[in-house]
Amino acid sequence: MRIVLQRVKHASVKVEEDVVGSIDHGLLLLVGVTHEDEQKDSRYLVDKIANLRIFSDSEGKMNLSVRDIEGSILSISQFTLYGETKKGRRPNFMAAAKPEHALAMYEAFNDQLRDIGLRVETGRFGEHMDVSLLNDGPVTIILDSKETS
Structure with a gap:
């Protein structure tokens, strides 16, 4: 899994014109899942x-x-974190997990955050979303579960 984490003063996500998730002070997470990701x-x-x-x-x-x-x-599913741009001018997203696996991993990830007592809002998986945020700092960090050692 790959995550872009941003410290925010506030953030929200809309699908069409409806706000489906909103937070005050905390973290905005853009969450990408690849094929071999596990619990x-x-x-x-x-x-x-x-x-x-x-x-x-x-x-x-x-x-x-x-x-x-x-x-x-605020956790947002983001398959484009696995976009490969080495060849050509159009990103290749073959490293991104298929939707069934990505959705299961994304939901499990959010549930695990909730299970430890964190308040988690989300966007809508597979939808076009408009994300708004006020980055605090700015502080932006990239995390990758494959880089644990």
């Missing part, structure tokens, strides 16, 4: 995201996690 990939990323110290403490140092600040998460 261990999801568990690794859930632990990393929940405990990553990227929020400022009272001295202005990045020393607090999303759990520490009681922040929320």
Whole structure:
């Protein structure tokens, strides 16, 4: 799994004109799934995201996690994170998981975040979405479950 994580002051997602997910202070996650992803990939990323110290403490140092600040998460499925651009001018998305596998992994990932007590809002899998955010910092980090060692 590959995730682009952004620390945000607020974020929301619309499908057509309807807001389907919205958070205040917390994290916006763009979540990509590839064919060989398993539950261990999801568990690794859930632990990393929940405990990553990227929020400022009272001295202005990045020393607090999303759990520490009681922040929320807006999770958006993003198959284009597995776009390959080495050849030609049109991205190849063959590394992205097929929709059935991607949906199961994405839902399990979000459920695991909820199971540890985080508030999670989502977009709609497979839909065209408009995502709005105010990046805080800016702080943007790329996480990949295949880069654990």
